[in-house]
Amino acid sequence: MQHRSRVIVGVLSMAILVQGWRTNVVLAAPRVVPPAPTCAAPARATPSQTEGPFYKANTPQRTSLIEQGMGGTKLIVTGYVLSPDCRPVPGAWLDFWQADDRGEYDNTGFRMRGHQFTDNAGVYYLETVMPGLYTGRTRHIHVKVRAPNGPTLTTQLYVPGEAQNARDGIFNPALVVTMRDAPEGKIATFNFIVALR
Secondary structure (H helix, E strand, O other), X not given: OHHHHHHHHHHHHHXXXXXXXXXXXXXXXXXXXXXXXXXXXXXXXXXXXXXOOOOOOOOOEOOEOOOOOOOOOEEEEEEEEEOOOOOEOOOOEEEEEOOOOOOOOOOOOOOOEEEEEOOOOOEEEEEEEOOOOEOOEOOEEEEEEEOXXXXXXXXXXXXXXXXXXXXXXXXXXXXXXXXXXXXXXXXXXXOEEOOOO
C-alpha cells in the first residue's frame, strides 16, 4: 500500500511538472529577432551613466522579468552587443534592473532584476514592462554590460518621445532606444558597443 501511494504521488508530481512546463510554453512570446546592426568601425563606445542607488549584485539569470500578476505595458528590449570594430560579442554579460510600472524598485528581493548572456550572434533579449515614472527621473532601464574578460559598462536606456526626458538631469539622447508598437505591447532595440579589454 505504501509503495502504491508513492507511485501515485510520483505520477501526480510528474503530471503537475508537465502541466506547468506546457503552460510556460503556451505563455512564452515568440522571440523577436533584432535587425542587423548598422555599425561603422571604429565605433564609439556606448556612453556610461551612474548606476544609481538601487543596484543589487547576484541577480537571477533570466531573460524575462515579468512575473504573474504584474501590471504595466509589456516591453521587449533586444539588440546586439558589439565590439568597437563592429563584431558581435558572444557570451557578453548583461545585468538589468528597473522600476516597475508604478515607479517603484524592489530593494529587498529581485523583482524587475535579472542578468543574461548574449548568444553566439551577440544578441540579447529581455522581456519586461515599461518602467514607471518617479520624482526627478524619466522612464529608464539600468544595465551593466561586460564582454568576456572586458571592463564593465554601466549605463541606462531611455524611451523616445517621453516628456520627462528634457527635464531629467542625466538623460542622454545617445541612449534612447528605437521603439515600435507590437500587438502585445512595445518592442525596443538598442545595440551596445563595449570594450573587449
